[in-house]
Amino acid sequence: MGIFNRFKRVVKSNLNDMISKAENPEKMLNQLIIDMNEQLFESKKSVASAIADEKKLERHTLQQLEQAKDWENKARMALKAGKEDLAKEALLRKQELENLGGQYRTQWEAQHESVEKLKNALRQLQQKIEEAQRKKNLLIARAKRAEAQKKIQQTIGGLTDTSAFDAFDRMASKVDRIEAEADALQEIEDMSGNQTLEKKFLELKASDMTAELLLEEFKKKEGMD
Helix, strand or coil: CHHHHHHHHHHHHHHHHHHHCCCCHHHHHHHHHHHHHHHHHHHHHHHHHHHHHHHHHHHHHHHHHHHHHHHHHHHHHHHHCCCHHHHHHHHHHHHHHHHHHHHHHHHHHHHHHHHHHHHHHHHHHHHHHHHHHHHHHHHHHHHHHHHHHHHHHHHHHHHCCCHHHHHHHHHHHHHHHHHHHHHHHHHHHHHHHHHHHHHHHHHHHHHHHHHHHHHHHHHHHCCCC
16 A cells, blocks of 8 residues: 555645645645645556556466466377376476466465555545545635634734824823913913003003193193182
8 A cells, every 4th residue: 555655645745845835725725636636646557557467467377277278188188199198297287387377366366455455545545535626615715714814803903902092192182282272372362462451541541640630730820720
C-alpha cells in the first residue's frame, strides 16, 4: 500500500504548505482537489502496473502447466512406442514444468491478493475525493461566513474603543466653555453699555442743574429776584 501512503504524504504536505501561507480558503480547496486528482491519477497508474504484473504471472503459470501437459502427452506417445527411456525424460520435464508452474501460481495468487487490496483502496480513495469535491462548496461557504463574522467582530471591537467618544465629549465640553465665555463677554459688554448711558444721564442732569444755578444768580444780579 506504499502508493497510498505516498498519496497521503504528498496531499498532507501540500495542505500544510497552503495553510502555512494562509491562502484564500476557496483557492486552497480548489488547489487541494487538483492535487488529490493528480495523485489519484498516479495511484491508478501504479495499480494498473500491479494488475499487469498479475496478468503476466497468470500467463506464465498457465504456460508452464500447458507445457507440462504437452510433455505428459509426449511421455504417453513414447511409452506407446515402447521407448520407456524417452518417456521417463518426458515425465521428468513434465514434473519440472509443473513445479515451475506451481511456483508461478504461488506468486500469481499473492499478486492477485495484493491487486485486490489495491483496487479496494483505490475505490475508497476515489470515493473520498468525490466526497471532498461535494463538500468543497460547503467548506468554502463556511469559510466565507467565518470571515464575515470575523470582520463583524472586529468592527464591534472597534466600537467598544471609547477614545473617539471621549474625544467627542471633550470637544463638546470645549464648545460649551467657549459659548459660556462668549455669553460672559456679552454680559460684561452690556454692563459697560448701561454704565455709559447712566453716566450720560447724570451728566445731562448735572448740566441742567448748573444752568439753573447760573440763571438764578444772573436774576439776582439784575435785580430780578
